[in-house]
Amino acid sequence: MAAPSMAAALAASLPVPSAAPATPQPKYEAIPASMAKVIDIEAEIPLTNIQLDGMVVSKIIKHAREAPSTTAHGLLLGLDLDGTLEVSNSFPLPYHAHDDDEKSAKAIARHQGSMLRSLKEVQADDSVVGFYQATALGAFFNQTLVDTQAIHQEKLRHGGVVIVHDISQTARGNASFRAYRLTAAFMDAYKKSNFNTASLINHRLTFSSILEEVPLKIRTNPLLSSFLGTLTKSIPSPLADASPDEAYEAAVAPSYSALDLGTAGVTRNLEQIVEAVDAYRAEDGNVSYLIRQIARERAKADNYIAKRKEENQARIAQGLVPLPEEDVSRLFKVPAEPSRLESLLLLGQIDAYAKSLGDTASTSLVKMYAAKASAGM
């Protein structure tokens, strides 16, 4: 597993909060009064929403489509201002499939370091504010994501965010970007690395309370807006007798992929639900096996204590010195309660797959009735 090592590498390369590069040297007299309220040097204003730049949108989509698997991930760069986190740039991280863990972790850290230095030289933002992760069919819960975000949340100014991009939904004609962060309850349990039942109850953790969503907006800067305006403008063809198809052309013609009646993704989605349920069953089996083992060991220990007590009573009745009550925990190894994190994450995955399936089904119902009406049935 490259997961923990990648997280460790990220941790190693990230700045400690006290030396956060985003924080300018406090120069209070330099900040005009009108801006004094919105600039917070100590990161006191909580983040309320995320603003994603148009360039980042296109970069993430390109990386997600071209990556060899659905594991495309990279870092987000930007600044926060008055509770809005403005994500202005991003870069992909290299994908290591079978490399040595230690080596690839170091390579990623080096890559990140030199990329940040290089970007700074051309006046781009160079403070890491989170990372992005591509996913298919809505299921992005996994150990890597949680580990990486947990490290970010401790080390980065404002805790950082993870932006999740759903490839399959984008292919259906609705590009989807969502921003998340870990909830306080989950972070607390994660710090103690304690995911047994008691801790889950204390923190009221279910899969839906691991991540909280942060509102996200997509923004295009004026230069990009005007350029997009040029791209979408249709230009009359220079040829006088052009066919209606070619009479007007624009670099970005309107598209109607949302009206596609096909249900190509449904089979894949169903398969993935079945796989996730199988994985959950296996994990559930492991957990219950461990629980049975714990119960067995505990019963053995209890038996031993009861026997010793009985024996001692008999000895006292006979007037003998009672045997010392030994420490049972040394004699019987009661295993620790298994972590429920894995099954929690798997449940979250099942839920996400099912949600995406439900959404597809509901839109295709609408489309079917629309097609029926237009066919005059």
Place this chain on the structure above:
Amino acid sequence: MALGNTSSAIHITGSGLPSSIRIPQNVTVHPVALFTILDHYLRRTDQQDRVIGTLLGRRTENEIEIKSAFAVLHSETDEQVAVDMEYHRTMYELHHKVNPKEVIVGWYSTGSNLNTYSALIQNFYSLETAPHPAVHITLNTGLVEGEEAGVKAYVSSPVGVTPKAENCVFVPVPVELRFHDAERSGLDILVDSSKSSSSTTPQPVPDLEVLERAVQDVSSMLDRVLAYVQSVLRGETKGDPAIGRYLMDTLGSSVGVGEEVGGFNGSLQDTLMVSYLASLVRSQAEVSARLVLTTASS
């Protein structure tokens, strides 16, 4: 799909070249590359008139596909031009590690003017892309009054009796915007947000809303066509037989759907089943997660 002003020029490529290296006949640009150039232009310093950078992409038989770009430091004064080559190398290596398929294909600059410095930089990039020719993309941001935003592509060819680095002819090459179908929707949200007054769009947009918008678009187009047909029928406008034939082809093709009544019902039942299954799975997952919380406390 042309970028910016369409020109009426015909591009003829010489086939009499002795070498096996072919001059690209077509250049396609990915939106990411354009947006990166625009972002770089926004972040230029006060002294900089234009910005330059490296273009990465893929080369095929006679086409160059520009897939991404990165900014490169450079300075221009009246006497000299300097490009930070070391920076260019480092950045290229970093990009190459993530995406090994992308190689250097040329360079970009903003603004439409080509001068001696352009020739010098072109000479440098030609060395980088040798033996293939380097392409040069100029992106006019449309900020200067009287100039229209647009993208142009050039390849260079030496000129003069003795070839010199600062002498070359920039030969225009047709350039197109290209993107994958799956990336289309990403571009759509950007276009949407560029049209909205606050130039932002809240995310995520529900699927149904996207569908509704598409249906409304189609419905307004039908209205337009209907208005045109009626005005032709009333004799107010002169009908165009070509448009009439296209309308007949387009509208006539959709009639076949109506015959599949059984297919519709079957498909409807399948979809309802899938929707039922999805909500069943979701509620099971929810119940299961909550049961974990209650088992120990009982």
